Amino acid sequence: MAEYIILGIFLLGSFLVLVAGIGLLRMPDLFxxxxxxxxxxxxxxxxxxxxxxxxxNEFAIYTRAIALIAFLFVTAPVSTHMLGRAAYFDGVPLWKxxxxxxxxxxxxxxxxxxxxxxxxxxxxxxxxxxxxxxxINK
Amino acid sequence: xxxxxxxVLLALVWSALMGNFDPPYLLFGFVLGYFILWLFQKPPxxxxxxxxxxxxxxxxxxxxxxxxxxxxxxxxxxLSPRPQLRPAVVAVxxxxxxEVGIVxxxxxxxxxxxxxxxxxxxxxxxxxxxxxxxxxxxxxxxxIKNNYERRVREILx
Amino acid sequence: MMVEILWDVIFSFLAIGFISAFIRLAKGPHxxxxxxxxxxxxxxxxxxxxxxAVLYDxxxxxxxxxxxxxxxxxxxxxxxxxxxRRV
Numbered sequence: 001m002a003e004y005i006i007l008g009i010f011l012l013g014s015f016l017v018l019v020a021g022i023g024l025l026r027m028p029d030l031f032x033x034x035x036x037x038x039x040x041x042x043x044x045x046x047x048x049x050x051x052x053x054x055x056x057n058e059f060a061i062y063t064r065a066i067a068l069i070a071f072l073f074v075t076a077p078v079s080t081h082m083l084g085r086a087a088y089f090d091g092v093p094l095w096k097x098x099x100x101x102x103x104x105x106x107x108x109x110x111x112x113x114x115x116x117x118x119x120x121x122x123x124x125x126x127x128x129x130x131x132x133x134x135x136i137n138k
Numbered sequence: 139x140x141x142x143x144x145x146v147l148l149a150l151v152w153s154a155l156m157g158n159f160d161p162p163y164l165l166f167g168f169v170l171g172y173f174i175l176w177l178f179q180k181p182p183x184x185x186x187x188x189x190x191x192x193x194x195x196x197x198x199x200x201x202x203x204x205x206x207x208x209x210x211x212x213x214x215x216x217l218s219p220r221p222q223l224r225p226a227v228v229a230v231x232x233x234x235x236x237e238v239g240i241v242x243x244x245x246x247x248x249x250x251x252x253x254x255x256x257x258x259x260x261x262x263x264x265x266x267x268x269x270x271x272x273x274x275x276x277x278x279x280x281x282i283k284n285n286y287e288r289r290v291r292e293i294l295x
Numbered sequence: 296m297m298v299e300i301l302w303d304v305i306f307s308f309l310a311i312g313f314i315s316a317f318i319r320l321a322k323g324p325h326x327x328x329x330x331x332x333x334x335x336x337x338x339x340x341x342x343x344x345x346x347x348a349v350l351y352d353x354x355x356x357x358x359x360x361x362x363x364x365x366x367x368x369x370x371x372x373x374x375x376x377x378x379x380r381r382v
Binding site for chain 3: 003006007010011013014015017018020021022024025030033034037038041042044045048049051052055056058061064065067068071072075078079082083085086087089090092
């Protein structure tokens, strides 16, 4: 019985990882890709680690598994946030179907800071106008 | 905080007495220790710890539920042949003052599938959130404020 | 019998995820795209190690995945830092 529960957990986890991979491939811009991968991938791997902990059923493995899951769930948002910020600052374009962008024009390039009001044009980071080549919503 | 330590200590004592440090025993010890501490409170009987623990549990359950629901939505979106995408970057005004609270809020938003906190303004008043399917900006801001920020504030402040 | 088929399904899911992440790594129009696919690839590698640990009953594979998780995080943060200061 326990074997089938573990298998179920592993199936769900690997399916989430698969979804993360497909999402990474199909989504049209960087930010959508990040929301697809960061969470589905982390959740899937976290589930698989949990399944392994249940399978081994030892105290030492439980502590290791809890440490690993906690580490994954603490670090995933941090790296995603840092990368998202850096990418936006670097001028990675948003997909042309984006319906609202409140962040445009708030970055100040000289100080690397994010201001409350709109920054003058010459201080804004340069954003490429190119529309992503891999579109899916034709 | 010291009550939390005491509670963990009671859980350890329970496990030691049972001679078994498996998670179910530790968990049961924790519940038992919580009950004992609740029984022997000091007179005003309004200590913060006993308001906090149910709030934390409620928040974790809510957050798990939210992760499941939005994960299903995200999976459907990714796997459908013609995904419906309305991505947007929304500015969410913050009422939270403490840095720990803001970090916690931003991490929770990022961990929920489909939303992504991009950055916070330098004076810590506005959080910029990227969402993959936006219906109505006002509704979304209200949802973040009511569901996430309110709970984080209740726990931390 | 059934169990073996299910394990095959699990590993093929992981492998297909790997392949699509690699395609994005090759295509990725911008540097950040490549960084997130590298990040996802190493998270998938953690999943692979864990699945192998259970399949071959070797709990020491879990230690490998802990180290990999730490290195992945540091790598992504370093990349992001570099990317932002480059401008």
